[in-house]
Amino acid sequence: MLNKQEYLEEIEQIIVDGDEEEAAAVVAEALESGISAFDILNDGLMTGAKTVGRLFETGEFFLPELMMTGRALKAAMSLITPVLQSEFAGNMADSDTGVVVMATVQTDIHDIGKNIVASMLVATGFEVVDLGVDVPIKSIIAKAQEVNANIIGCSALLTTSMPFMRDLVDLLKAMGQRDRFKVMVGGASVTPLFAEKIGADGTAPNAIEAVQLAKRLIREQRQQQAVGV
Numbered sequence: 403m404l405n406k407q408e409y410l411e412e413i414e415q416i417i418v419d420g421d422e423e424e425a426a427a428v429v430a431e432a433l434e435s436g437i438s439a440f441d442i443l444n445d446g447l448m449t450g451a452k453t454v455g456r457l458f459e460t461g462e463f464f465l466p467e468l469m470m471t472g473r474a475l476k477a478a479m480s481l482i483t484p485v486l487q488s489e490f491a492g493n494m495a496d497s498d499t500g501v502v503v504m505a506t507v508q509t510d511i512h513d514i515g516k517n518i519v520a521s522m523l524v525a526t527g528f529e530v531v532d533l534g535v536d537v538p539i540k541s542i543i544a545k546a547q548e549v550n551a552n553i554i555g556c557s558a559l560l561t562t563s564m565p566f567m568r569d570l571v572d573l574l575k576a577m578g579q580r581d582r583f584k585v586m587v588g589g590a591s592v593t594p595l596f597a598e599k600i601g602a603d604g605t606a607p608n609a610i611e612a613v614q615l616a617k618r619l620i621r622e623q624r625q626q627q628a629v630g631v
């Protein structure tokens with residue numbers, strides 16, 4: 403049996419190799435050996451995804467490798483998501499919940515990160531309406547109005563898709579609806595500075611912090627409603 407560091411390095415390498423079957427097998431073994439799903443996500447899977455991203459940028463990897471990595475990530479996620487949910491749901495389930503409309507914004511089809519954020523929100527008591535990928539900002543806003551959402555959660559991994567998050571905030575303002583919804587944004591290239599610059603209410607680098615952020619936004623919203631802001 404490997405030690406924790408060896409497991410995380412092995413998982414990172416499997417994600418780089420894009421080996422779907424190995425990803426499922428080794429992640430299952432690592433979970434059984436007691437390594438937390440959170441560490442596997444952050445220090446194995448996401449680290450591997452970043453390495454693949456770098457190799458793609460430097461021209462060593464091409465689209466087929468990205469696709470294989472995507473499949474390996476999905477196989478791993480299907481195992482770690484339920485464990486992550488049970489690791490955190492108990493601690494984080496309280497009354498600070500609400501309705502979240504989630505989507506990957508238009509022109510972007512990356513959904514692995516969004517899906518895990520959505521799953522963790524559900525596990526901690528939120529109602530999530532997941533609109534999927536490549537969703538026009540007008541459709542996101544229309545759905546948020548229809549279901550009377552508390553929070554709009556946007557994901558984007560392509561830097562060319564990130565400006566649509568700004569457009570969403572701007573459109574909400576133009577519609578006189580900015581105060582009605584909290585807006586959280588995320589994805590590998592989204593930074594706190596970017597979130598602030600576009601006028602979003604916050605961002606988070608991973609699914610656990612995304613849940614903490616959503617809970618904080620719900621509390622803020624309640625306080626603002628209580629004082630009539």
Ligand code: B12
Nearest residue numbers: 455472510511512513514515557560561588589590608609
């Ligand atoms: C797998 C992958 C793919 C798969 C995606 C499969 C899928 N179903 O999602 C496929 C093969 C389809 C793909 C396609 C492309 N990809 Co791609 N892809 C990746 C890769 C390697 C991993 C992404 C991933 O799943 N990471 C793992 C998850 C768990 O992490 P995450 O998404 O960051 O999510 C976490 C946090 O960010 C956060 N989070 C996520 N969303 C949200 C939302 C909210 C509200 C909050 C609070 C938090 C939050 O929590 C999540 C969980 O902890 C990245 C590399 C990278 N650095 O990420 C490139 C990458 C994103 N891809 C890239 C590119 C260029 C492409 C293509 C354009 C390639 C091409 N020539 O066709 C296409 C784009 C297609 C499109 N229109 O969208 C570039 C983008 C570069 C850029 N500057 O924009 C990257 C960065 C690679 C690189 N370095 O060049 N890709």
